[in-house]
Structure formats: structure tokens, C-alpha cells
Amino acid sequence: MERVYINKISEHVDKEITIKGWLYNIRSSGKLMFPEFRDGSGIIQGVVSKKEVSEKIWEDFAKLTQESSVIVKGKVTKHPKKENVYELQVTDLEIVQIAEEYPITPKEHGVEFLMDRRHLWLRSQRQVAIMRVRNEIVQSIREYFYKEGFTLFDTPIFTPNAVEGTSTLFSTDYFDLGKAYLSQSGQLYAESGAMALGKVYTFGPTFRAENSMTRRHITEFWMMEPEMAYYDIDDDMNLIEDFLEYVVQRVIVNCKSELETLERDITKLQNVKKPFPRVTYDEAIEILRKKDIPLIRKTANGEEEIRPFPWGEDFGAPHEEAIVEDYDKPVMVHRWPAEAKAFYMKRDPNDPKIALGVDVLAPEGFGEIIGGSQREDNLDLLVERIHEHKLPMEVFEWYLDLRRFGSVPHSGFGMGLERMVSWICNLEHIREAIPFARRPNRIRP
RNA sequence: UCGACGAUAGCUCAAUGGUGGAGCAUUCGGCUGUUAACCGAAGGGUUGCAGGUUCAAAUCCUGCUCGUCGAGCCA
Structure with a gap:
């Protein structure tokens, strides 16, 4: 008898098949039992009639516990009451293992x-759906960049230097060479890739030692970072919106049933089509002042509210929320005060106080999912920035070479995969967006 | 790191300072169309840890540990 995966069951109606999987749940009603089987691809309800099976099979079914592994044979039939639902009229059961008492009821x-039982929790329907969406997002990212002529360019995880702030680095001993740091970003290396290959992207795990206990932070997360030679900040934003539209639209088509399981309101994702609103930092400040949202600053004896919102300050959660709430698409906030941004961002030629950076804020309060910028391509200015940020020059020598040997305008961005998954799946917390989330208070399982 | 809140049966939660309960899970029994099935019965507790107040503490106080949510930082 052919072994069939449950998600293909509709192609086998009225046929005898074999399913290899686990018992998800079982209900009994006297001389009838309704075991539910899962096999990783889906869930199907079986029907066991005492009249139709041998006494041994009937008794074996009575022994089964939740998550026991089983191989069952039977005939696929349509559900007597429900449209497009199929059942398995069980004729045979092989017990692979009787599971111990399963903790997740x-x-x-x-x-x-x-979270203590994350390795088991992943078997539940909701978690399976999230992992499928994650898989689809990753696949569509790879296909998008492949079709657009980008080359995958893997960057190292052990690095000698910081990219973002130095206080958020995880360090480890590296033989006789002192400390190595776990990468916070592949960007600097990706820039060298862009100079070699024109358009590249890096996609791998990154690490931030931020003691951030929020629904948007994990210490180990996957980041996808494209980097393009001869792209300015506006080209960068054009790419961002084309890319985001492609990924979101593809996921809602290919993950229809998963998003249904997650009870995701698809209409909100269907809006994610070009063009996205582009708001300069100056315009964003106007919005905040109009809505009378103050800057909240910590002081010795508590907090003070500063209004109107002063120019030059970075936005916090309430400010992002106020800017995003007027739109039903991701919002691109660009041209930020240079002081609030990283050393590698290029200054606006028309206004040295402005950095050519862009933050993409997801709708529905999911916050920043992408940060990008045009990079500083002038050697002298970049050296100046490294000094200003008190970064160790020797470690950036190779990076400065990119400005010595055929420097060109170039841009890129970084997208946090788990934030993307959280947004598309409408998750309450980022810990469900990755199989095994790493947070400041958790490294197990 | 700061702030708010919390920790009671395997799980999710009740319990006015006065004999710690329920639902689910487990075990046993019943039921031929169940859908987090249902009905009946049973077993299951050093109330996070340490101290204090009181005739009496799950309940009030202090400290600690752990957790949840929010802030900051960021993707």
C-alpha cells in the first residue's frame, strides 16, 4: 500500500493508503474511536470502528497515548458532514512507539x-504553520535576489570588529589572536562583495548582546543584507519596496492555509504593494508635533516630557506608532539626523547634519523591519567618522581599502528575518518566529 | 539596566488573616459520528526560597530567586 503524506490525501480518495506519523489526539465514543494523526505535512482524522477491525487493533488503539508514533493503513473517504475534509477509515495499526505522558496537552x-519544552512545542499546528511561513519567506528572498541578478555572498560570523555599537558584542577566545566577536552584521563584508560582484546579498545569523526584553528582540537572529554598487539612497528605497511586495504577495499565495491556521487577516497584507509612503525625518517630526507626541527623556528623578519633539532625536516606540498609524503599508522614513546613526552612513551632500539612511516601519505596530543607507564612499570622511565614533582604526584598514581602490557610491539594507516572520504571521512575540529563540534569560533548549 | 505585575496539583487558574478548590491531563468505568467530545469515579499539595508580624499566614511585611509585560537600544 502506498505511503502518502497527509497534505496529498485528496488525491487518494477511495484508495487504500499508509500514513506514517504520530497520534495528535484521540476521541472515543463507545464502539467508535476518532484518532487524529499528524505526519508533519498535515493532520487527518481517522475512524476506527470496533466492528471493522480485529480485536487486537481495537485494543492497541486504546493503548495509544498522545504523540505515540504509528503507521496506519486505511481507506481515504470524504468527511460525511464537512466539505473538502477527508478521513481515514482505519484497517490496520502498527505501533512504532508508545509515547510517555506528553506534557503539552x-x-x-x-x-x-x-519555551522550556520548545523542542516539543514545535509539533503543534500553530508552530508548524509559523515554520512553514518562515521557510516560504526565506525561499522567496532567495528567489527574488537570484532573479534580480544578485549573488549570494556569505560573510563570516567570527569577526575582529564591531559594526554597530561595541557594547552589544558577544566575544569569544580565538586561539593566540585574542578576542573574536560574533558578527552583528555582514554589511562591511557585503560591501566588499558589491565591489567585486556588483550586487550581492548576505543571509545568515547575527548576534547582538543587547539586554532587551521586548517582543521584538532576540540575541541571535537571521539577517538578510543586500549591497549594491552604484545605488544611491533612492535606488535603495526602490529596491526595498519592490522586494517587500514580492515576498509578502508570494507568501500570502503560497501559505494560504498556514495563514488561516494562524488566523492572520490577509487583507492587511494584500495592501503591501508599491509604492510605499516615503516620509523624511523632517516630515516625521511634523507629524509628531501635530499629534503632540513628546520626547520622553530619563532624568535623575524620573522622566520628563519634551514638546514639541526636538529635531535630532531618534524615535521610540510611541513615535514609530504615531507615524505608521496613518498608513496601511510599510512606511519608509529616510534622511535622518546623522548623529543618531551609524558611522558608515553617507551624509547628505546638501546638508551635512543629515545621514542618507532609511528605516522601514511595518504596519500594525510591528516596528522596524529594515534599516538601510547609502554608505560613505569618501575615504577621508570615513576615517573622520571612525575617529568620531572612537572605533579601532587598524581593524578597519581592509574596509578603507574599498574607498582607496575604485570607490563608488553604494547602498544596501538589512532585514531582520524574525521580525518579518512576526509581522506576516501577526505573532505576539518574536520568540515564536525562530525554532529556538535565544534571549538574555534563555539559552535552552 | 529601569518600572509595573506575578509565582498555589503535571497544566491553566480560584480561595474575606480562620479546615487549600475547579477544569484539563493521568488511572478506572460508560457511550456507534466525535471535533480542545461528553458523562461518572479515583489518585494527585512542604502554596518559589529564607526570615518576620500574629492565637492563626497561600493571604500582611522584608530580602532573595525566577518569570511576564512595558521602557531604552535595535533588525
Whole structure:
């Protein structure tokens, strides 16, 4: 009898098939049992009638516990009451293993309990759906950049230097060479790739030692960073919106049933089509002042509210929220005060106080999913910035070579995969967007 | 790091300073169309840890540990 995956079951109606999987749940009603089987591809309800099976099979079914591994044979039939739902009229059962008492019941559990058992929690329908969406996002990212002529350019995880702030680096001993740091970003290396290959992207794990306990932060996350030679900040934004539209539209088509499982309102994602609103920092300040949203600054004896919102300050969660709430698409906030931004961003030629950076804020309060910029391509200015930020020059010598040997205007951005997954799946917390989330208070399982 | 809140059965939660309960899970029994099935019965507790107040503490106080949510920082 042919072994069939549950998601292909509709192609086998009225046929005898074999399913290899696990018992998800079982209900009984006297001489009838309704076991639900899952095999990783889906879930199907079986029907076991005491009249139709041998006494041994009937008794074996009575022994089964949740998550016991089983191989079952039977005939695929249409559900008597439900459209497009199929059942398996079970004729045979082979028990692979009787599971011990399974801790995750089909009832409610607390977050800590589930995270302690993340390796088992991943079997539940909702988590399976999230992992499928994550997979689809990754696949569509790779296909987008492949079709657009980008080359995948893998960058190292062990690095000698910081890219973002030095206080957020994880360090480790590296033989006789002292400390190595876990990469916070592949960007600097990707820039060398762009000079070699024109258009590249890097996609891998990155690490930030930020003690951030919010629904948007994990210490180990996957980042996708394209880098393009001869792109300015506006080309960068054009790419961002084309890319985001492609990924989101593809996911809502290819992950229809997963998004249904997650009860995701698809209409909000269908809006994610070019063009996206582009708001300069100056315009964003106007919005904040009009809505009377103050800057909240910590002081010795508490907090003070500063209004109107002063020019030059970075935005916090309430400010992002106020800017995004008027739109139903991702919002690109660009041309930021240079002081608030990283050393490698190019200054606006018309206004040295402005950095040519862009933050993409996802709708529905999911916050920043992309940060990008045009990079400083002038050697002298870049050296000046490295001094200003008190970064160790010797470690950036190779990076400065990119400005010595055929420097060109270039741009790129970084997208946090788990934030993208959180947004598309409408997750309450980023810890569900990756199989095993790493947070300041958790490294297990 | 700061702030708010919390920790009671395997899980999710109740319990006015006065004999710690329920639902689910587990075990046993019943039920031929169940859908987080249902009905009946049973077992299951050093109330996070340490100290204090009191005739009496799950409950009030202090400290600690752990967690949740929010802020900052960021993708």
C-alpha cells in the first residue's frame, strides 16, 4: 500500500493508503474511536470502528497515548458532514512507539512552560504553520535576489570588529589572536562583495548582546543584507519596496492555509504593494508635533516630557506608532539626523547634519523591519567618522581599502528575518518566529 | 539596566488573616459520528526560597530567586 503524506490525501480518495506519523489526539465514543494523526505535512482524522477491525487493533488503539508514533493503513473517504475534509477509515495499526505522558496537552499553557519544552512545542499546528511561513519567506528572498541578478555572498560570523555599537558584542577566545566577536552584521563584508560582484546579498545569523526584553528582540537572529554598487539612497528605497511586495504577495499565495491556521487577516497584507509612503525625518517630526507626541527623556528623578519633539532625536516606540498609524503599508522614513546613526552612513551632500539612511516601519505596530543607507564612499570622511565614533582604526584598514581602490557610491539594507516572520504571521512575540529563540534569560533548549 | 505585575496539583487558574478548590491531563468505568467530545469515579499539595508580624499566614511585611509585560537600544 502506498505511503502518502497527509497534505496529498485528496488525491487518494477511495484508495487504500499508509500514513506514517504520530497520534495528535484521540476521541472515543463507545464502539467508535476518532484518532487524529499528524505526519508533519498535515493532520487527518481517522475512524476506527470496533466492528471493522480485529480485536487486537481495537485494543492497541486504546493503548495509544498522545504523540505515540504509528503507521496506519486505511481507506481515504470524504468527511460525511464537512466539505473538502477527508478521513481515514482505519484497517490496520502498527505501533512504532508508545509515547510517555506528553506534557503539552491540547489546552492552554503558559509561555515559560512552552519555551522550556520548545523542542516539543514545535509539533503543534500553530508552530508548524509559523515554520512553514518562515521557510516560504526565506525561499522567496532567495528567489527574488537570484532573479534580480544578485549573488549570494556569505560573510563570516567570527569577526575582529564591531559594526554597530561595541557594547552589544558577544566575544569569544580565538586561539593566540585574542578576542573574536560574533558578527552583528555582514554589511562591511557585503560591501566588499558589491565591489567585486556588483550586487550581492548576505543571509545568515547575527548576534547582538543587547539586554532587551521586548517582543521584538532576540540575541541571535537571521539577517538578510543586500549591497549594491552604484545605488544611491533612492535606488535603495526602490529596491526595498519592490522586494517587500514580492515576498509578502508570494507568501500570502503560497501559505494560504498556514495563514488561516494562524488566523492572520490577509487583507492587511494584500495592501503591501508599491509604492510605499516615503516620509523624511523632517516630515516625521511634523507629524509628531501635530499629534503632540513628546520626547520622553530619563532624568535623575524620573522622566520628563519634551514638546514639541526636538529635531535630532531618534524615535521610540510611541513615535514609530504615531507615524505608521496613518498608513496601511510599510512606511519608509529616510534622511535622518546623522548623529543618531551609524558611522558608515553617507551624509547628505546638501546638508551635512543629515545621514542618507532609511528605516522601514511595518504596519500594525510591528516596528522596524529594515534599516538601510547609502554608505560613505569618501575615504577621508570615513576615517573622520571612525575617529568620531572612537572605533579601532587598524581593524578597519581592509574596509578603507574599498574607498582607496575604485570607490563608488553604494547602498544596501538589512532585514531582520524574525521580525518579518512576526509581522506576516501577526505573532505576539518574536520568540515564536525562530525554532529556538535565544534571549538574555534563555539559552535552552 | 529601569518600572509595573506575578509565582498555589503535571497544566491553566480560584480561595474575606480562620479546615487549600475547579477544569484539563493521568488511572478506572460508560457511550456507534466525535471535533480542545461528553458523562461518572479515583489518585494527585512542604502554596518559589529564607526570615518576620500574629492565637492563626497561600493571604500582611522584608530580602532573595525566577518569570511576564512595558521602557531604552535595535533588525
